[in-house]
Each structure stands twice: as C-alpha cells, then as structure tokens.
Amino acid sequence: MSILPLFLIPFMPESASTFADEVDLYFLFLxxxxxxFSVVIGALAIFFMVRYRRRRPDEVPEPIEGAMVLEITWTVxxxxxxxxxxxxxxxxxxxMYKEPKDALEIFVTGKQWMWRxxxxxxxxxxxxxxxxxxxxxxxxxxxxxVLHSYYIPAFRTKADVVPGxxxxxxxxxxxxxxxxxxxxxYCGTQHSGMIGTITVLEPSAYQSWLAGGVxxxxxxxAGEKLFASLACSTCHQDQNRGRGPTLAGAFGTQRVxxxxxxxxADEAYIRESILMPNIKLVAGYQAIMPTFQGQVSExxxxxxxxxxxxxxxxxxxxxxxxxxxxxxxAGALDxxxxxxxxxxxxxxxx
Amino acid sequence: MATEVIASxxxxxxxxxxxxxxxxxxxxxxDHKRIGLLYLFSISAFFLIGGIYAALIRLELLTPKGDLLxxxxxxxxxxxxxxxxxxxxxxxxxxxxxxxFLLPIMLGAKDVAFPKLNLLxxxxxxxxGALMLYTLISGGIDTGWTFYPPxxxxxSNSEVTIAGVSIFITGFSSILTGLNFMVTIHTMRxxxxxxxxxxxxxxxxxATSLIQILGTPVIAITILALALERSFQIGIFDPKLGGDPVxxxxxxxxxxxxxxxxxxxxxxxxxSEIIANMTRKRVFGYHFVAFSSLAIAVFGFLVWGxxxxxxxxxxxxxxxxxxxxxxxxIPSAIKTxxxxxxxxxxxxxxxxxxxYALAFxxxxxVGGMTGLFLAALGLDVHLHDTYFVVAxxxxxxxxxxxxxxxxxxxxxxxxxxxxxxPEILGRVSAIIIFIGFNFTFFPQFIxxxxxxxxxxxxxxxxxxxxxxxxxxxxxVLGVGFLMPLFYLAWSIKYGKPAPNNPWTAVGLExxxxxxxxxxxxxxxPVVKTEAYEFEHVxxxxxxxxxxxxxxx
Numbered sequence: 001m002s003i004l005p006l007f008l009i010p011f012m013p014e015s016a017s018t019f020a021d022e023v024d025l026y027f028l029f030l031x032x033x034x035x036x037f038s039v040v041i042g043a044l045a046i047f048f049m050v051r052y053r054r055r056r057p058d059e060v061p062e063p064i065e066g067a068m069v070l071e072i073t074w075t076v077x078x079x080x081x082x083x084x085x086x087x088x089x090x091x092x093x094x095x096m097y098k099e100p101k102d103a104l105e106i107f108v109t110g111k112q113w114m115w116r117x118x119x120x121x122x123x124x125x126x127x128x129x130x131x132x133x134x135x136x137x138x139x140x141x142x143x144x145x146v147l148h149s150y151y152i153p154a155f156r157t158k159a160d161v162v163p164g165x166x167x168x169x170x171x172x173x174x175x176x177x178x179x180x181x182x183x184x185x186y187c188g189t190q191h192s193g194m195i196g197t198i199t200v201l202e203p204s205a206y207q208s209w210l211a212g213g214v215x216x217x218x219x220x221x222a223g224e225k226l227f228a229s230l231a232c233s234t235c236h237q238d239q240n241r242g243r244g245p246t247l248a249g250a251f252g253t254q255r256v257x258x259x260x261x262x263x264x265a266d267e268a269y270i271r272e273s274i275l276m277p278n279i280k281l282v283a284g285y286q287a288i289m290p291t292f293q294g295q296v297s298e299x300x301x302x303x304x305x306x307x308x309x310x311x312x313x314x315x316x317x318x319x320x321x322x323x324x325x326x327x328x329x330a331g332a333l334d335x336x337x338x339x340x341x342x343x344x345x346x347x348x349x350x
Numbered sequence: 351m352a353t354e355v356i357a358s359x360x361x362x363x364x365x366x367x368x369x370x371x372x373x374x375x376x377x378x379x380x381d382h383k384r385i386g387l388l389y390l391f392s393i394s395a396f397f398l399i400g401g402i403y404a405a406l407i408r409l410e411l412l413t414p415k416g417d418l419l420x421x422x423x424x425x426x427x428x429x430x431x432x433x434x435x436x437x438x439x440x441x442x443x444x445x446x447x448x449x450x451f452l453l454p455i456m457l458g459a460k461d462v463a464f465p466k467l468n469l470l471x472x473x474x475x476x477x478x479g480a481l482m483l484y485t486l487i488s489g490g491i492d493t494g495w496t497f498y499p500p501x502x503x504x505x506s507n508s509e510v511t512i513a514g515v516s517i518f519i520t521g522f523s524s525i526l527t528g529l530n531f532m533v534t535i536h537t538m539r540x541x542x543x544x545x546x547x548x549x550x551x552x553x554x555x556x557a558t559s560l561i562q563i564l565g566t567p568v569i570a571i572t573i574l575a576l577a578l579e580r581s582f583q584i585g586i587f588d589p590k591l592g593g594d595p596v597x598x599x600x601x602x603x604x605x606x607x608x609x610x611x612x613x614x615x616x617x618x619x620x621x622s623e624i625i626a627n628m629t630r631k632r633v634f635g636y637h638f639v640a641f642s643s644l645a646i647a648v649f650g651f652l653v654w655g656x657x658x659x660x661x662x663x664x665x666x667x668x669x670x671x672x673x674x675x676x677x678x679x680i681p682s683a684i685k686t687x688x689x690x691x692x693x694x695x696x697x698x699x700x701x702x703x704x705x706y707a708l709a710f711x712x713x714x715x716v717g718g719m720t721g722l723f724l725a726a727l728g729l730d731v732h733l734h735d736t737y738f739v740v741a742x743x744x745x746x747x748x749x750x751x752x753x754x755x756x757x758x759x760x761x762x763x764x765x766x767x768x769x770x771x772p773e774i775l776g777r778v779s780a781i782i783i784f785i786g787f788n789f790t791f792f793p794q795f796i797x798x799x800x801x802x803x804x805x806x807x808x809x810x811x812x813x814x815x816x817x818x819x820x821x822x823x824x825x826v827l828g829v830g831f832l833m834p835l836f837y838l839a840w841s842i843k844y845g846k847p848a849p850n851n852p853w854t855a856v857g858l859e860x861x862x863x864x865x866x867x868x869x870x871x872x873x874x875p876v877v878k879t880e881a882y883e884f885e886h887v888x889x890x891x892x893x894x895x896x897x898x899x900x901x902x
Contacts, residue, residue: 048690064634160662165662184736
C-alpha cells in the first residue's frame with residue numbers, strides 16, 4: 001500500500017492512564033508478531049509459486065510425504081508463543097480487575113442515551129466525567145434499561161454496564177486533558193450519540209471544579225433522605241426494634257438467612273433486597289417487605305446503598321468493599337469473582 | 351466447425367443439466383447437483399442484497415455526521431447486512447452449493463444418503479429466506495445480528511420476532527444438510543475409499559457437519575426463548591422480568607462462535623483441494639490437515655466466552671476462555687504452514703483458483719493472527735466492540751470464507767456447468783478483490799485501535815480519513831465482486847465447452863464428464879490410491895487430450 005496519506009493519520013490513541021502504556025507495548029508486540037508471520041508466509045508462498053511455476057504441461061513434481069519434525073516444530077513454537085501472549089494478557093486483565101483500595105468511588109448509570117455520574121460529594125454530571133490527575137478512580141455502574149458499555153479509549157478501559165447488576169471499572173489518569181467517552185455496547189437508535197467527554201484536571205482544579213458544581217449533598221445524604229421519605233425507617237429501626245432488621249452496622253457483614261444459608265450484605269444484596277425483598281430473607285424476620293420495583297431509580301438505589309454503607313461498620317480500608325457473596329447465583333460463570341461487584345439479579349437460586 | 355460438432359455431441363450426451371428442462375424438473379429434483387445449483391442462485395441473490403446493505407453502510411460512513419440515512423435506518427441497515435450475510439449467505443455458501451454438488455461425486459456415490467431430505471433442506475431455507483425478505487420489506491430489524499436482550503426482547507420497535515422465526519426455521523436447513531453429509535460420508539464411500547484416502551474437502555465438511563448438528567439447536571432454542579420473552583413477557587433475559595441478559599450472551603455465542611468455523615472450515619477444505627491440484631502435490635502433512643479440522647470443530651465449542659471479556663462474566667471464566675482460544679488457534683496455524691509447504695517444489699499453475707488460494711493464505715493469516723489480539727484478555731478490553739473486531743472478522747469471513755468460496759466456484763465451475771469461465775477476467779477480478787478488500791478493511795484495524803466503536807452511524811471527525819479510505823476500498827471490492835457475477839453468468843451461455851478435466855487434477859470428480867451425468871458416473875468407481883496421487887498425471891492429461899480431440 002502506498003502509505004503517504006496515512007502519515008497524516010494518528011496510529012495510536014492518546015495514552016492517559018496507568019494501563020495505557022503497557023497495553024500499547026503489548027499491542028505493538030502482537031503487531032510485530034503478526035507482521036513477521038504474515039510476511040514469512042506470504043513471502044514463502046509467493047517465492048515458491050514463482051520458483052516452482054509450471055514450466056511444461058506434463059510436469060510431474062516429486063511427491064513429498066510430509067515431515068514429522070516440521071509438523072512438531074510448527075505446532076510447538078506457535079503454542080509456546082501463544083502461551084506467552086496469554087500470560088501477558090492475563091496479567092494486564094488481572095490488574096484491571098484488581099480493585100484498588102483507596103479509590104475515589106463514582107457512581108455511573110447508563111440509560112438510553114446518556115451517561116449520568118455522581119461524585120462522592122454529590123456533584124452530578126451528564127455525558128461528562130471530571131477526574132483528578134493521579135488518583136485512582138473506581139466506577140460502580142449499572143443501567144436503567146438495556147446493555148451499555150463505558151469505554152475510554154485513552155485509558156484503554158471498558159466495562160459493560162448491565163441492567164440488574166453492578167459492574168466495576170477503575171483507572172488512574174496520568175495526563176491532564178480531555179478524552180472521548182463512548183458507549184460500545186449497541187443500545188438502540190442513538191447509540192452513536194451516547195458519547196461524552198472525560199476531563200482530567202490537576203487535583204486542585206478538580207477541587208475547584210467540584211466546588212462550582214451543583215451538589216445535592218453526597219449520595220449518602222441523599223440516600224438518608226430517601227430512607228426517610230420512602231418510610232424505610234418505619235421498619236428498619238435501630239437495635240432491631242422494628243419489623244425489619246436494623247441496617248446500622250450491617251454493610252459488608254455476613255447475614256444468616258431463614259433457610260440457614262449466609263450471604264454477605266454487599267451492594268448486589270442490598271439492591272436485590274430493595275427490588276425483590278423476599279428472595280433472601282434474614283432469619284427471624286417475616287416476608288412482609290413490599291417491593292420497591294418501579295418506585296426507585298437505579299441512581300436512588302445507589303444512594304440508598306451509599307447511605308447504608310455510611311452507617312455500616314467503620315471501614316479499615318483493607319477489606320474489599322464489594323466482595324460478592326460466596327454462593328452467589330450462577331457463581332461459576334457470572335458471579336464476578338471476589339474482586340468485582342457483579343451479582344446477577346436472578347431469582348432462581350438460594 | 352469444431353465447436354458445433356462438440357455442441358451436438360454435448361446435446362446427445364445425457365447430463366444432469368439436460369435431464370429435464372421444465373421448472374418442475376428443477377423444483378422437484380432430488381439430484382444433489384441440481385439442489386446445489388438451486389442453492390447457488392438463492393444465496394447469490396442474498397449476497398447481492400447483503401452487498402447493497404454494505405454499500406449503504408460505507409456511503410453513510412464517508413462523513414462523520416449522519417447525513418445519508420437516519421440513525422434508525424442505519425441501525426437497520428447494518429443489522430440486515432449482518433443477518434443476511436451470515437445466516438443466508440456465509441453459513442450455506444460452501445456446504446450447500448459446492449458441498450452438495452461435490453461431496454457425493456468425491457465419494458463415488460450417486461447421491462447423498464437422503465436425497466428427499468436434501469431437497470427439503472432447500473425448501474426450509476427458502477421459507478426462512480422468504481420470511482427474512484418479509485422482515486426486510488417491513489423495515490428490517492435494528493438489534494444488530496447479535497440480538498442482545500433486553501434491547502431485542504423489550505426495547506426494540508422492529509420486527510424481531512419474525513426475524514427470529516426466520517432464523518429458527520433456516521437453522522433446520524443447516525442441521526439437515528449437516529446430518530445428510532455426515533451419514534453420506536459414513537455410509538456411501540466407494541469401494542477402496544478409506545477415511546485417509548478422502549479428499550480434505552470431505553474432511554472439512556465432516557467437521558463442519560458436526561458443528562451444524564451440535565451447535566444449531568442451541569441457537570434455535572435461544573432465539574425461541576428470546577421470542578417468548580418478547581411476545582409473552584416471560585422473564586428469561588430481561589432483569590426487570592427476573593431474567594439475566596448475560597445468560598443470553600453465553601447461549602448465543604455457544605452457537606455463534608462455532609458458526610464461524612461452519613463458515614471457515616469448508617473454505618479451508620476448498621483451499622486444500624486447489625493448492626494440491628494446482629501444484630500437483632499431495633497436501634503436505636495430510637493427516638495433520640485432516641485432524642486439525644476436527645480439532646477446530648471440537649475446541650471451537652469451548653471458547654465462546656472470549657466474546658464476553660467485558661460483559662461482567664467472572665475474571666476466572668475470562669482466563670479459561672482465553673487460554674482455550676489460543677489452543678484453537680494452533681490447528682489453524684498448522685493448516686497454514688502445511689499449505690505453504692505444499693507449494694514447495696510443486697508444479698504451480700497460476701490459474702484463477704490458485705490466485706484465490708494464495709489470497710486466502712495471506713488474508714486468513716492476517717485474520718487469524720488478529721484473532722490472537724482479541725483473545726488476549728488485557729488487550730481485548732480496549733479492542734472489544736471497536737472496528738478492530740469488525741476488521742478481524744471480515745478478514746476471516748470475507749478474506750477467508752468468501753475468497754475460498756469464489757476460488758472453489760471458479761475451480762469447479764467447468765465441472766458444474768460444462769463451460770469454461772474467461773480466464774483473464776477471472777485473474778483480474780481476483781486481484782481486484784484482493785486489493786479492494788485490503789483497502790476496505792485494513793484501515794479498520796487502525797480505526798479500532800484508535801477507539802472507533804462498532805455500530806456508530808455518526809462518529810468523531812478525527813476518524814474520517816480512515817473511513818474515507820475504507821469506503822473507497824469498498825468501491826473497488828464491489829467492482830471485484832460484480833465481475834464474476836457477470837462473466838460467470840455470461841459463460842453459461844457463451845463460455846468455451848469445458849473438458850472433463852481442465853486442470854489435469856486428480857479426484858473422482860475429474861474422472862466423470864463435465865457436466866456429470868445424473869447418476870454422476872457411467873461406471874462404478876473404485877478407489878485404489880490415496881488422495882492427491884499425481885504419479886499418473888501425464889496419462890490423465892493425454893487421455894483428456896484424446897477425448898477432446900475425438901469429436902473433431
């Protein structure tokens with residue numbers, strides 16, 4: 001291919017997170033490998049075709065049976081190369097999944113066709129996300145309707161946003177600037193309009209941006225108000241005096257259910273208990289809580305969770321905050337490992 | 351003078367083509383060769399429709415803003431492009447056309463094991479196809495060919511249920527063809543035709559049939575579940591109804607990943623035939639090539655989760671699916687090396703089929719190698735659902751499957767029609783397709799790494815240069831694809847009469863006349879040698895010369 005006009009085109013996206021450089025290096029290694037094998041095979045094939053072109057119509061070449069040594073060589077070498085590729089890719093993937101302890105947690109909800117985000121101090125934004133430079137940021141995400149996917153090319157990160165469960169992605173911005181945010185899971189008519197801007201600011205600039213934003217109070221504060229206005233507090237009173245278990249100190253603890261099983265009171269469990277309260281009932285309580293399906297939005301559920309978290313046991317910062325319960329439904333394939341906050345909302349098991 | 355004489359000889363000889371000229375004799379035929387041609391016409395029509403959709407996509411993407419189509423129309427266009435190309439062109443292409451025509455002849459049989467079932471397969475295909483045409487006329491569907499719920503089951507306002515029924519029905523055509531082929535290969539081989547004397551085309555079709563029989567029912571039941579949720583609000587996939595959307599992805603890819611091998615394995619079989627016969631060499635490492643087809647078919651069922659690395663499936667599931675995906679890459683690499691080694695010290699002809707085979711070798715290598723990028727966990731997070739994926743699977747589907755199909759169509763065209771296609775035009779169009787293809791899809795790899803998502807009808811302006819390059823390439827590619835359509839059709843009437851064995855090839859199909867008689871052979875074939883035995887090629891050539899000299 002004549003390459004001249006291609007010099008005008010960028011070949012690599014901007015690199016603005018701690019993942020980006022390693023992903024790029026890994027990518028270039030694979031590009032080199034592909035180039036090598038394509039050129040070797042292409043050149044050999046063309047060379048053989050020209051060198052051994054048919055010179056007479058009655059030509060009969062010597063038959064060659066095959067060669068075991070060659071077969072083993074070109075089985076074993078590609079296998080070893082591919083295992084190396086696997087191991088490197090797995091290492092990066094593991095890092096992307098390993099939830100950081102001290103991360104700034106931002107809630108994201110996707111809906112057709114916009115991205116909403118809420119910062120820990122309550123500032124909200126739509127189709128935009130402002131981030132402080134050099135700080136680890138964890139996004140806890142869910143969807144109000146269909147599947148979406150939160151993709152920041154400059155960070156090399158992406159995670160599907162799935163209705164009915166929480167998914168997580170994290171990154172650490174390394175460069176001040178504005179970057180693209182794309183929805184990469186097809187979500188209907190305006191899928192290509194579900195884009196936004198990621199703005200990475202110096203930490204001080206981030207603070208002043210937050211100060212200028214319209215805050216409705218932190219998610220926990222908003223959750224507290226909701227807790228009162230939805231009359232949750234009528235039953236969930238202190239010291240187990242109500243008809244429901246008390247929620248102070250409950251977050252992240254093991255709960256014993258009426259069928260004897262135990263479950264960790266994490267985000268997924270709280271969400272499920274708000275929407276389908278009687279599936280996993282804490283032992284000693286009756287199945288009398290009504291569902292709040294249709295009465296609370298995903299954002300409000302996240303606020304309620306933030307509130308319950310805030311009255312939970314004091315965090316020492318060491319325990320993974322979103323340990324998914326052992327015994328999660330469909331744990332083998334879909335429970336998203338101890339590191340990530342996805343638990344399907346399937347009513348079938350436990 | 352000579353041609354007239356030959357023509358009259360042609361007329362006097364009974365062939366499958368002149369055995370009945372009525373419409374009824376075609377529509378009620380039980381002859382596998384005629385059924386193969388029925389499929390050829392049907393899937394060519396679908397290829398044309400799918401191609402028109404592709405043209406609309408590339409036109410829309412010339413500019414960053416949506417200006418030619420509305421967003422909604424664009425979504426329907428790319429969905430219909432995918433659905434038609436995959437379910438109505440690629441999956442039936444080689445097995446239903448070339449497989450139907452050649453498999454019994456290669457086995458030395460008179461027909462497939464169940465000729466009536468074979469005709470039924472075509473009718474089922476046509477019923478499914480008619481429903482898809484109805485879907486298309488009523489506006490098409492806008493879910494993407496992957497039909498992910500809850501969008502497809504609850505939110506989409508298009509004819510998802512009818513399209514689902516259409517694919518459900520068409521699936522049975524695929525299952526029955528696979529079943530028919532498998533039984534035929536097991537029971538109808540000519541005396542002396544042992545398993546390891548089978549042409550590699552047959553091995554490839556055996557592996558394909560295995561996937562068709564075992565995989566297709568899963569997509570059928572998945573689509574049925576989707577239709578139930580859509581029509582009766584039975585909660586299976588939508589969380590609001592108590593379902594799980596990721597469950598659908600597992601079920602969908604359990605079929606749809608092996609389906610990739612339904613498309614590519616037969617193409618690999620074709621390439622094995624072409625390279626062996628066009629170089630007069632036994633395929634290097636015959637057993638390795640044969641068994642790698644089976645290995646691909648088996649491993650292919652264990653890698654579906656590599657489509658779901660960012661879906662919220664567990665990290666450990668991701669690790670397992672990734673490592674098995676590398677295992678399935680090895681048999682493909684083995685094939686590629688063996689084909690290249692086959693050319694070594696051969697007697698290489700540069701006829702059109704060989705040019706296609708060479709193009710396949712190059713494009714499939716790139717397509718396969720870029721699959722390694724996507725099976726790589728940490729990198730797939732960045733590449734998933736971008737144009738990198740689009741480029742990768744077009745290198746495999748078009749650069750692999752369609753290039754193989756066209757190579758095979760040229761290679762066996764003289765046998766199927768009794769006419770030669772124009773050789774120069776054949777070579778020129780193969781080269782145009784190769785160039786056009788690379789110009790269309792290579793820029794998409796770069797687009798993908800830069801972060802351009804799939805299924806976007808409008809995009810950020812910095813991607814425009816690469817999109818324009820891609821669209822320009824698509825124009826060249828389109829011309830390349832239209833050329834064979836015209837000259838092959840032309841050759842049916844005006845082409846030079848084909849000798850029985852124009853390539854001096856070995857294989858039972860070249861021992862019968864072109865076109866073959868209805869019963870395939872005028873004698874009972876007995877096989878005494880391995881496949882690709884070129885020792886007596888000179889005698890074959892002399893005999894061929896004598897036969898064509900005789901009438902004059």
